[in-house]
Amino acid sequence: MGTLQRILYVEDEPDIQAVARLALELVGGFTVKICSSGEEALREAAAFAPDLILLDVMMPGMDGPSTLKALRGQATLAEVPVAFMTAKVQPPEVAHYKALGARDVIAKPFDPMKLADQIRAIWNG
């Protein structure tokens, strides 16, 4: 696997978008694109060619799992690792999300200073 540089983050909340951008770009040194909905991600993802996709689970309209399913339908995105971000992480839920094809689950609220390390750990794991 190559190095992790380009991250697509799909999240509807502007507050979280802003702090995640900071955590990933300034602290983590990644190249980040943020989409505010699953629908937007479906339109924009292929052109951005992400190394990894972060999906918020609960979004209005298309939620995280259905976005994942739809992204997998696009040939260039079928193999891109995906991690979910959610405020509920009980062990059975983690198992459920992994069964859907997610590499891992990141718990919200996240610590802005540690998010980049968490993502690198998922990438390397």
Added chain:
Amino acid sequence: MPPDVAAQLARLRADYLTRLPGELAALRDLADRLAVGDLDRAGIGELHHRLHKLAGSGGTFGLAGLSARARALEVRAKDWLQAPAPDAATRAAFAAEVGALAAGAGEAAAASPVPAWSPSPTRPHERAAQVWLVEDDPLLGRGLKRQLESFNYQVRLFPCLADAEQVARDACPDLMILDVTLNEEGEDADTRLALLPRLRALHCSLLFISTVNDFHARVRAAQLGALGYFLKPLDVPRLVNRMEQIRNQQRAAPQRVLIVDDDRDLAEHYRLVLLGAGMEAEVLDQPEAIVERISVFRPELVLMDLHMPAFSGPDLAGVIRQHDKWTGLPIVYLSAETDLELQVAALNRGADDFLIKPLSDAQLVSAVRARVGRARQLDELVSKDSLTGLLKHASIKEAAEAETARARRIGKPVTLAMLDIDHFKTVNDSYGHAAGDLVISSLAVLLRQRLRKSDVIGRYGGEEFVAVLPECDAAHAQALLDDIRQRFAALRFSHEGREFGRTLSVGLACSAHHPDATGAELLIAADEALYAAKRGGRDQVRAAPAPTLLTP
């Protein structure tokens, strides 16, 4: 942390806190509609969604308690999405908790600085405490204001209570100092205070200053809720010490309690009672998840039912005690049990105490509060100097070592400062040890007030202190410590009518000038600079010179 990241994080947090009241108001509206039965399934869905968002965002912006409470509510709201609507009592209780969420968040936002986000080295970290000083003697008022300001209090001076009552309409101080000998319209200040509704309603901490030292005046002060009573002429350092104690209590984080009880209703009741007492409480639903739950929630006390169907309390306590870091976590059993043998058996397996059911809400709160309070005190005793509340010798040396290593790793300078009170021995000799202790604790207070939260301060020896200033270069440190030196020199102590002051000598060593030095070596360099300051006439700050390069 790079300063630009810190600044941006602080800005984002401020933005979030600005929007939060609107979000909480929207939640409260939904919850109120739920309470009166005016919320359809879609409405409940929205309520659930908003709680979920709050649970996911609060902690990222430093409001972990808010996240946890929103999470607990979210889980309950989710059940209603599929089930028939809950009964009226349940809905009302839920709405009340959503309301409490808003109240708790307001306090948290005002009171909780986020430790990891430190500002520039020139500014103290925390919001200065707001103090209202009601004093009709302008000379005394201005003098006291100036002295308190040097301890980083923000002081507003009122010549009479009526003025303060006016301002109390839309402002609230952290502390109010009232000269009770002032006389307005023929009435004493304490009589007047009792009659001023807005000031009374502030419920802010109150300190009295007075010339009258009789029992009745002191009882009167206690009845009005005064937390301190200081006689003129004022001993300002003693007053500041008391103010500092009060501030520490105000700032203390809410106590965190994990409740383990298979009776869901009862557990929920305990949770609400503890929440109502300003604590953070969570209920453990799945005993299997106890280890993860403790890691995440980090309770300061576990309240556990002795008899539960699947696992007994002592079994779970045993699991907790298998982890080294939780061997000291207080575990208290709730038990209808009066069977002495069972209790002894439970004690042998890691319990700390028993509370016998049924117990009143007040008993529960006071029992939990006392035990967590004691656990916190013990923790302080282990690492903190008892007189100053600063780190002890060994701990500050460790901090110096760790910060020096970190400075090298991140490529930012760290500066170590060694401070010594000049001619301190003569204070003990001339005025006694109590006066000496006061001088020492005053310097400790001054250091805590003027330095950042991320700076580490310790009492190194008798009258010797060490401050570790991460991400601070020599020039900044010089300015900072020189300011502290001047403020300390301006303090007047009094002992049996005799006034005195002391000065401070400081030695600095910055890692930028000693790139290969360990923490211990930097401390030695700072110590040498301190002795240069002493030899140079005391009352000054000296920096260790960069080592001169030897030419071959």
